[in-house]
Every structure is written in C-alpha cells, then in structure tokens.
Amino acid sequence: MPNPVSTSAMTASPCPHRQGVxxxxxxxxxxxxxxxxxxxxxxxxxxxxxxxxxxxRDEYIYRAGTEFRSVYAxxxxxxxxxxxxxxxxxxxxxxxxxxxxxxxxxxxxxNHISSAVALETSSICEIPFNRLEELxxxxxxxxxxxxxxxxxEIINDQRLVALIGKNSAExxxxxxxxxxxxxxxxxxxxxxRFRLPMxxxxxxxxxxLTVETVSRIFGRFQKQRLLKVDKKEIEILDxxxxxxxxxx
Amino acid sequence: MPNPVSTSAMTASPCPHRQGVxxxxxxxxxxxxxxxxxxxxxxxxxxxxxxxxxxxRDEYIYRAGTEFRSVYAxxxxxxxxxxxxxxxxxxxxxxxxxxxxxxxxxxxxxNHISSAVALETSSICEIPFNRLEELxxxxxxxxxxxxxxxxxEIINDQRLVALIGKNSAExxxxxxxxxxxxxxxxxxxxxxRFRLPMxxxxxxxxxxLTVETVSRIFGRFQKQRLLKVDKKEIEILDxxxxxxxxxx
DNA sequence: CGGGCCCATTGATACAGGTCATGGCAAGGG
DNA sequence: CCCTTGCCATGACCTGTATCAATGGGCCCG
Numbered sequence: 001m002p003n004p005v006s007t008s009a010m011t012a013s014p015c016p017h018r019q020g021v022x023x024x025x026x027x028x029x030x031x032x033x034x035x036x037x038x039x040x041x042x043x044x045x046x047x048x049x050x051x052x053x054x055x056x057r058d059e060y061i062y063r064a065g066t067e068f069r070s071v072y073a074x075x076x077x078x079x080x081x082x083x084x085x086x087x088x089x090x091x092x093x094x095x096x097x098x099x100x101x102x103x104x105x106x107x108x109x110x111n112h113i114s115s116a117v118a119l120e121t122s123s124i125c126e127i128p129f130n131r132l133e134e135l136x137x138x139x140x141x142x143x144x145x146x147x148x149x150x151x152x153e154i155i156n157d158q159r160l161v162a163l164i165g166k167n168s169a170e171x172x173x174x175x176x177x178x179x180x181x182x183x184x185x186x187x188x189x190x191x192x193r194f195r196l197p198m199x200x201x202x203x204x205x206x207x208x209l210t211v212e213t214v215s216r217i218f219g220r221f222q223k224q225r226l227l228k229v230d231k232k233e234i235e236i237l238d239x240x241x242x243x244x245x246x247x248x
Numbered sequence: 249m250p251n252p253v254s255t256s257a258m259t260a261s262p263c264p265h266r267q268g269v270x271x272x273x274x275x276x277x278x279x280x281x282x283x284x285x286x287x288x289x290x291x292x293x294x295x296x297x298x299x300x301x302x303x304x305r306d307e308y309i310y311r312a313g314t315e316f317r318s319v320y321a322x323x324x325x326x327x328x329x330x331x332x333x334x335x336x337x338x339x340x341x342x343x344x345x346x347x348x349x350x351x352x353x354x355x356x357x358x359n360h361i362s363s364a365v366a367l368e369t370s371s372i373c374e375i376p377f378n379r380l381e382e383l384x385x386x387x388x389x390x391x392x393x394x395x396x397x398x399x400x401e402i403i404n405d406q407r408l409v410a411l412i413g414k415n416s417a418e419x420x421x422x423x424x425x426x427x428x429x430x431x432x433x434x435x436x437x438x439x440x441r442f443r444l445p446m447x448x449x450x451x452x453x454x455x456x457l458t459v460e461t462v463s464r465i466f467g468r469f470q471k472q473r474l475l476k477v478d479k480k481e482i483e484i485l486d487x488x489x490x491x492x493x494x495x496x
Numbered sequence: 497c498g499g500g501c502c503c504a505t506t507g508a509t510a511c512a513g514g515t516c517a518t519g520g521c522a523a524g525g526g
Numbered sequence: 527c528c529c530t531t532g533c534c535a536t537g538a539c540c541t542g543t544a545t546c547a548a549t550g551g552g553c554c555c556g
Contacts, residue, residue, distance in 0.1 A: 083406070087495055091410040105406060107399035114406075133392060137385055144381060150398040151356035157405030158331070158353065158362075162339040165412045165456025169513065200534065208413025213513060215535055231522095231534080247335060417543070448504065458544060463505055479504085479552095 021075070022046045023125075031099025031186065032073045032125075033145075041139050048131040051075075055118040061103075064115045068106035070126045074098045077122020078197040081105075082205075083114040092206040094156075095119075095198060097183050104150050119197040164208040167247075172207040173217045174246040177227075181236060192236040269323070270294045271373075279347025279434060280321045280373075281393075289387050296379040299323075303366040309351075312363045316354035318374045322346045325370020326445040329353075330453075331362040340454040342404075343367075343446060345431050352398050367445040412456040415495075420455040421465045422494040425475075429484060440484040 023029055023046040024039070033042065050070075054077070055061060061072060064083060072079075079096040081103075093114060096102040106112045107129065118124075136143035163172055185191040196203070204214040221227040226242050228235040236242060271277055271294040272287070281290065298318075302325070303309060309320060312331060320327075327344040329351075341362060344350040354360045355377065366372075384391040411420055433439040444451070452462040469475040474490050476483040484490060 083410070085410070085495070089414060091406070091414065093406045093409065105399055105402045108396045108403060109399075113403065133388065133395070136391060137388055140381065140385055143384060143391065147381070147394070147398070148356045150395070150402065151353055154353045154398065154401050154405060155356060155361065157402060157409060158339070158341045160409050161341070161405060161412060161456075162331075162333070164409060166337060166339065199532095208409075210514060211534075212515085212536085216513090219535075247333070447502095459504075460506085460545085461543060464543095467505075 021051070023049060026075065028073070028075060028099035028187070032101060037139070037141050037145075041141065044135060044139070045142065048128060048135060049073075050126040050128065051123070052126065054121050054123045057118055057120055059118050061116040061118065061124055062106070062112050064112050066112055068103075068110060068112050068129070070128045071101055071103040071106070071132070072116070073101050073125040073127065075123040075125055077124075078119040079116050079122060079124070080119050080198060080202060081114050081116045090205060092202055095180075095202075095206070097180070098187055100183075101149055104153055107150075119202075169207075169209050169213050169217055170220070171246055172209065173203070173214065173221075174226075174242050176203065176207060177234065177236065178242060178246050181239075192239060194234055196232045196234055269299070271297060274323065276321070276323060276347035276435070280349060285387070285389055285393075289389065292383060292387070293390065296376060296383060297321075298374040298376065299371070300374065302369050302371045305366055305368055307366050309364040309366065309372055310354070310360050312360050314360055316351075316358060316360050316377070318376045319349055319351040319354070319380070320364070321349050321373040321375065323371040323373055325372075326367040327364050327370060327372070328367050328446060328450060329362050329364045338453060340450055343428075343450075343454070345428070346435055348431075349397055352401055355398075367450075417455075417457050417461050417465055418468070419494055420457065421451070421462065421469075422474075422490050424451065424455060425482065425484065426490060426494050429487075440487060442482055444480045444482055 023033060023042050026032075029042075033045070037045065061079060062068075062070075074096050076098050079102055080092060081094045081096065082090050082092045084090050093105070094102065102116060103112075105114055132142075132146070136146060163175055167175070180194065180196070181191040184194050198206075200211045200214045200218075203209075204211045207214070218227070218229050221242075222229050224241075226236070226238045226245075228237055271281060271290050274280075277290075281293070285293070309327060310316075310318075322344050324346050327350055328340060329342045329344065330338050330340045332338050341353070342350065350364060351360075353362055380390075380394070384394060411423055415423070428442065428444070429439040432442050446454075448459045448462045448466075451457075452459045455462070466475070466477050469490075470477050472489075474484070474486045474493075476485055
C-alpha cells in the first residue's frame with residue numbers, strides 16, 4: 001500500500017508548485033527577500049520576477065555556455081548546480097533548497113560557466129539580472145541585500161573548502177546532513193526526518209568522496225545509531241553526536 | 249655578496265609602496281578598477297579610497313570579530329586571508345596580489361569572520377563599504393563591477409573546491425603555481441621566475457595538504473626538471489608540462 | 497659568537513579512502 | 527512476467543598522503 005503523502009511535512013497548501021504567486025505571498029520570502037524591503041519595494045521587485053511552469057526532474061534551468069541572463073530563487077524542490085571541466089569531470093558546486101538563490105556565479109561573465117538541474121519537480125523564480133541591477137540602483141536595500149547574498153555565497157564556498165581540505169569523510173557527510181537539517185528547520189520542516197533529493201554520487205561529488213565511501217559512511221552511521229537510513233529517507237536519531245562529529 | 253635587487257622585475261618607480269597615488273595613476277587600475285568607468289567617475293571613486301602607511305609583514309589588515317567597514321585593494325605586496333574555526337584550526341582562504349580585491353566575505357555580516365595579514369610589506373587601498381554602496385547607486389558601472397568582482401570570487405572558490413576535492417597533491421600544487429604565474433603575468437612580471445611570499449605551511453593549508461607533502465612535491469618537481477626551487481624563489485623550467493599536470 | 501627558534505627537508509610507517517569487482521533491489525519496458 | 531537498467535551496498539585490496547621523528551640551515555638576539 002503505497003502512501004501518497006510525502007514524508008516531507010508540507011503545510012496546508014495543496015500544491016507547492018502552484019503558479020501565480022507573488023513575492024509578497026510567497027512562503028519563502030523571509031528567506032530570499034530582504035527583510036528590510038518595504039511593501040511597495042517588494043512589489044517593484046515582484047514585477048520583474050518571472051515564474052514559469054515547474055521544472056521536472058533532470059530538467060536544466062540553465063546550461064554552461066549559454067547566455068547569462070538571470071539569477072534564480074527556488075520556490076519549491078531542489079536544484080543542483082555543477083560545472084564540467086575540459087576532461088569532462090563533473091563538479092557539483094551546490095544544492096539549493098526553497099528560499100535560496102542560485103546562479104550568482106554567472107554574473108562575472110556573459111555566458112554561464114556552470115549548469116543547474118532540478119533534482120525533483122521544482123518551481124523556480126527567475127530574476128532577470130539587468131532588471132535587478134536597474135532596480136538595485138533605485139532601492140539601496142535591494143543592492144545591499146544582493147551584495148550580502150553574494151558575500152554569503154563566498155563564505156559558504158570557503159567553508160566547503162575547509163570542510164573538504166581538513167575533514168574526514170565522516171565529518172564531511174555529517175556536516176552536509178546537518179546543513180540540510182538546519183536549512184529544513186528554517187523552512188519549518190522537520191530537522192530530523194527528511195528526504196535527500198540527491199543521489200549518493202552527487203553527495204560524494206560535492207564532498208570530494210567516492211560513492212562507495214558515502215555508502216559506507218551511511219552504513220557506519222546507522223550501525224552507530226546516529227541515523228536511520230532508508231534509501232533517500234533520512235532520520236537523524238542522535239543529533240548531538242552528529243553535531244559533535246561535524247564539529248559545529 | 250647579497251644582491252639588494254629583488255628578482256621581482258619592478259618598473260622604474262623607485263618604491264612600490266609610495267603614498268599619495270590616486271586611482272587614475274595607479275599601475276594596478278586596469279586590474280582593480282572597472283575599465284568602463286569614465287575619468288570623472290574614477291575621480292569620484294578615488295575620493296573615497298583611503299591609503300594609509302604600508303603594512304609590515306605579519307601585520308593585520310583586519311581581524312575576525314572586529315567590525316566590518318571596508319573592502320580592500322592590494323596596491324603592492326601580498327595579503328593572506330584566513331579564518332579560524334572554534335577548534336582553533338586555521339584555514340587559509342586566499343592569497344591576494346597587487347590589483348586584487350579582498351575582504352568581500354565580510355559584507356554579509358556586521359563583523360569580520362575572517363582575518364587578513366600582510367605576508368610582506370604591502371600597500372593597501374581601503375574602500376569604505378558604505379561609501380562604496382552609495383557611490384554604486386550613482387554609478388551603474390561601478391555597481392556592476394562589484395557584482396562581477398564578487399561573482400569572480402565565488403567562481404574562484406568553486407574552482408578551489410574542485411581542485412581540493414578531485415585532484416592529487418601534485419595537481420594542486422602545480423595549479424597554485426600556475427595561478428600565481430598567470431597573475432604575475434597580468435601585472436607585467438615574469439611568469440616563470442617569482443618569489444612565493446607565503447610559507448610552505450600556508451601553501452599546504454590553502455591546498456588541503458600537509459607541509460611535508462608540499463615539500464616533497466617541490467622536491468619531486470625539481471627532480472623532474474619542472475621547477476628550480478631555491479627557498480621561496482621559484483623558476484618554472486617546463487611551463488607546458490606543469491600546465492599538463494594541472495590540467496589547465 | 498653561540499644558543500635558540502623557525503622553517504624546510506627527508507625518511508619510516510600507518511591508515512583512510514580510492515579502486516575494482518560482485519551482488520541485490522526496485523522501477524520501467526517489452 | 528521476465529529482462530534490463532540504474533542505484534546502492536559490501537568486500538578485498540592497494541596507494542597516496544598523513545603522521546611521527548630526526549636533521550639541517552638561516553636568522554635573530556643576547
């Protein structure tokens with residue numbers, strides 16, 4: 001008897017991908033919008049945001065090499081960004097959850113140097129960058145917000161460098177799980193039960209590990225009663241120990 | 249007989265750290281300034297830039313925990329940025345050469361989360377961030393330039409993640425050497441002979457390696473006739489092979 | 497001038513994680 | 527229903543890099 005209800009504890013809204021929402025109504029606005037923006041400023045931002053039909057699993061939001069036009073906000077679902085070097089080796093550069101902004105690495109060039117795909121059905125807000133620039137000239141709060149968003153992205157990447165450069169496989173995986181856990185908590189979802197939308201291969205790629213190692217560590221964590229793992233469904237049984245492991 | 253002349257091929261200017269320069273005169277303007285800025289716009293930027301006395305080796309430009317006020321441009325010398333986690337482990341996050349901007353990770357917060365020290369005597373331009381924000385509202389080119397600078401920082405960090413996560417010690421060191429080489433070339437310095445201003449420990453820390461490994465790889469590169477290494481003085485003997493190693 | 501310190505190098509050894517290979521399970525398609 | 531395919535798990539083995547330890551050179555300072 002398959003249970004049609006996802007374990008992801010959604011609120012009353014019938015479909016998380018529904019159209020026609022405005023920034024003012026969006027459940028994610030506290031995450032992706034500058035809190036400092038006044039109501040009429042939100043409206044002005046809202047007017048430049050484009051919302052298309054949801055992206056299906058494996059659908060590209062943008063591709064490396066194509067023209068950079070916009071940055072994007074996740075309204076629902078999960079996005080993976082990655083780049084491919086000239087030897088064809090893929091590098092996963094990030095996983096983006098609802099309320100988070102991606103595509104800011106494209107700003108430096110006229111063409112994208114990385115790609116973004118949906119890991120599950122996902123609704124995306126597209127924010128044309130030249131319009132965002134114009135609006136930022138008029139709304140100092142918005143300009144500041146984007147500077148801060150980009151700064152945060154830099155900080156995240158630096159943390160990832162430290163994680164990969166200095167920590168063991170166990171510490172890396174624990175840290176990723178806790179990162180997703182806290183980001184879920186910010187979205188008012190459970191911080192101990194969630195579905196990992198990405199494959200083991202993606203996790204390993206992101207963390208600088210092989211699939212086998214990721215798999216073994218999941219096994220080890222289960223044996224140590226830190227986690228309950230059922231394919232992509234994760235339950236954190238011992239948050240404290242996991243945090244200790246991740247030295248957070 | 250010690251040779252007082254540094255191997256770094258400086259141009260005629262008697263002292264690279266001299267005061268009283270303006271952005272318009274600065275040899276590094278092509279690197280750190282938006283090329284698109286008009287002359288009078290450069291002057292307006294110039295007026296907010298603060299130039300103090302040079303920083304000596306090991307002097308801090310800013311410290312983690314102190315109030316974030318400015319971003320900085322290197323006019324001469326080399327700056328190392330790093331953060332320290334709660335276990336006291338240092339993570340080197342970057343080396344900044346003349347014409348490069350650092351401190352952008354501070355924008356996201358009111359206080360710095362990383363520190364910056366001079367690796368050698370260095371002249372620094374301080375750019376108060378709130379004044380930069382104001383000016384950016386008036387100068388669209390400047391706003392764009394800073395968005396692009398930050399985007400480039402993100403890209404660099406992502407490349408570093410890939411380097412550390414996917415490449416061997418040899419590949420990592422080769423890539424760092426080539427990065428410094430090309431950045432020197434941009435400053436019209438030799439791309440095959442230069443002085444590494446940072447210690448082996450800093451290099452290892454940055455690349456996610458131990459000092460011993462860095463030292464061994466330097467030895468290996470010498471044996472393979474890729475490099476001539478004399479303490480911090482580096483001569484690249486076989487640029488092609490090094491590039492092949494770094495898969496660039 | 498000598499002692500101490502920092503930095504770099506080099507060697508011996510250990511081990512975490514990579515590589516290679518096998519097998520299982522679930523989903524989808526003919 | 528069986529066959530294929532993709533994803534994950536697990537075992538055996540190997541190797542690159544960390545770790546531990548010892549040595550040497552340069553430099554500062556008493």
